[in-house]
Amino acid sequence: MTKTADNVNPDIYDKGSEREITSSDYDENIEDLFDEREIFDLIRNINDPEHPLTLEELRVVEESNIKVDNIKNLVHVSFTPTIPHCSMATLIGLSIRVQLLRALPARFKVEVEITPGSHASEYAVNKQLADKERVAAALENNNLLQIINQCIA
């Protein structure tokens, strides 16, 4: 079965540079808090479900759309589907969520939402992604889990 991608010809952007490592990164006495760049590094290389491109190259995720609060243990990621009717929006959001749940300490509350105004079903997709019972049930579906793992791999 072949399915044509929703957005056949998406805009492609250059990848950003790697994170610069400073001397404080090697200093064991400095407490290393999570920052936006670190979260971005965790999700920039997630593959788009439809194209052989990363979420960074499609500008679905950007460092400026990530917020980290180390005191409240909150991570908030806004992602921007390439077109407002992208049927893959929930799957992309789920992939970001799963990647962060696997990579971050359990104390973090992870919120993944569509960048306001960038998708026709923004409210419905956000509500679904925020419902941890639905997310837990989805992750017990082996077919879906396989697709997500391919995106994250």
Added chain:
Amino acid sequence: MIYVTKMPKLDLEQTLTGHKGIVWHVSWHPQGKMFASCGEDKTIKLWSKEGQEWAIKTVLVDGHKRTIRQIEWSPCGNYLASASFDATTAIWDKKSGQFECNATLEGHENEVKGVAWSPSGQLLATCGRDKSVWVWEVAGDDEYECEAVLNVHNQDVKKVAWHPSLDILASASYDNTVKIYKEDPADNDWSCFATLQSHESTVWSLAFDKTGERLATCSDDKTVKIWKEYKPNNQEGVIVADKESVWKCICTLSGFHTRCVYDISWCHNTGLLATACGDDIIRIFKESDDSDPNAPTFELVCTKLDAHSQDVNCVTWNPTGNQEILSCSDDGEIRIWSFSSD
């Protein structure tokens, strides 16, 4: 002179580990000396006290192929019902001497999310992702017959709860509403007679007070709401059409919870409300002494910060009224608390 102000508080009695992954639900045995727990690891664990310590007595495995979302003891305490994402509800008993699954209720298309026994133990309600609520009748030994399939919600149904003394059922849904059902004695047909609309997001759980004339609901909109039943010809003059009761929201507790409220428990002995929240906190609310029955006020009397290290999924008062509370969390732990107000 030292003045000591006594504050209501929640003291941790014990932390119980044993489940792997999320613990979704805990349920007291009606006599309050034993409880059951379930979760992501597809097992049910039965706990009771050995001396001063709570410990696992029995582990029930192989009943379900996916997450077990909820478990509930029957009012007689002899049966245990478990609702699972594998689309089935299992009924366990120990007629043979040890707990085993002797009936499996099939019918939901996919995830079963909630299960509840009626006060008589003769009816069982289930609900799930297929947007339906099912009412089952206990037809005989290990036999259950479907009495009704109620398709009135337009999104998944998260929880069901029975009135404490009558065969009246309430359900909470992802469609932001609560529905109330009863059977028409003329034709034995079950139908929805009230829709409770006021929450702005998913209603996760609900609990009746001891009279059944009030219902507390909790939601992803970070509020708790109290609803009151107004019967036909009520003294307050609330207009009631079609000779059916009207349910009105008489109180909204907002500004207390900072994330989704996953569960609520109404103690039938003390009238205290306990909530389980996604901000890892357990809160206790008490109705004010001078509260107006038609516009009640509730005070937050206790805030247990970091009750768990992750979301609190379930909170439940010991049915004996001894002010003991059970809670469980995404962090894989079950905790037993004792509440004291003086």
